[in-house]
Amino acid sequence: MQDLTIFYKLDEHNQPVIRYRPESKQLTDVILVTRLHAANPEMHHVIDKFIELYAITLQWDWFTQYQSWIAHKADAEMDAPELALGSQDQAIEQPLFAETEPARPELKTIEQYRAEILIDGVSIDEYLFRTQRAAAVKSITVEVDGLIFDGHEEAQRRMLSAMHISEEVGLTSTIWRLADNTEVVVTVDQIRQAHALSIIEQGKLWIRGAPNA
Template identity: 70%
Template sequence: MNLMIFYELDDSGSPVLDEQKQPVIRHRPESKALADVLLVTRLHAANPAMHNVIDKFIELYSVTLQWDWFAHYQAWLVRKADAELNAPELPIETQYQQAIEVPLFAEPMPERPQHKTIEQYRASILIDGISIDEYLFRTQRAAAVNSITVKVDGLVFDGDEQSQRRMLAAIHASEDAGIESTIWRLADNTEAAVTVEQIRQAHSLAIIEQGKLWTKGATNA
């Protein structure tokens, strides 16, 4: 078992030994908890330029896993040595048989976490019930949907899901009332007189743009 990452090393790459000829344990390096990884993922999921920060926190979380295990392993070694040192003396004729049937220390060694790549951690760590990879993808897709704009006759309409619902409501209301035009707030936050037909076209284009995003998502999933 390779424990070199936990020890101080000399220039030759060998562990530095203390006065008792035992390897000198390094000071625990900077690390992050799983909660930190989940928090930074939520904060930066929609911004691909910040995903390197998420990866850095995952890397530091992997440090936590290894050093937490090492602490448990060191404590396990102490318990094992204590059990063997304080084992009761057995008659000579039963010592061999006892060693076979009942070991002096039966507690299993703590299982060391597997070393994983950043990609493997992103695929295995769950946030809101899905992997970090899937969470990042869905968040970016939602941000893209919220940013949809469409142009009809030189007018730029918001095309996000809420705007789509407003368009649909306006179309239905105009049909019921026999209205052919209305005042509409455009994507640049200005108001303009638009026809119901322009709203209908904008609604159709927004649906198409959203469909492209969801189709892309189905392809990449």
């Protein structure tokens, strides 16, 4: 016997009636809103709300199919012919209704859905982590001698290039654009320190559960 209590409410006569179907969300809606808000933890409650509505949609889609199945079954039993008699005047048992009952989706928690729904081949939880990590990496800044350097991956490549060129031509200083877009003269050693600090900060972000992750 199916538990259908979530689909019914009591009317003014204390009789069960079917509830109005709530707002529907499809899997594509969940994926879309996850992509949209993945980088902003303050909006993750919206993702959870869409998952909740998607779970409800699955249940109501099933309930619609189940109601149809019940109606077909009742019609088949009402219209069932008299049992045929065999050669020995014995009733031949025949199935009255062969349509398979629709399988009800499992009731799951939001956490279970976040672990099971895949985006780009990874779970929603992992997708959120990677997206936030990528955003954090782009925002890395490090301080050397009171100067604030960009420390994202592109900045790291520029630092590495500057260090290699300085070794080849014997430079000890160069003009550098800082995180606030001001241009100042910095030493190659300061660039080397900024590069090392940037690598360290990025390494922290790469580990789930790290203080800056």
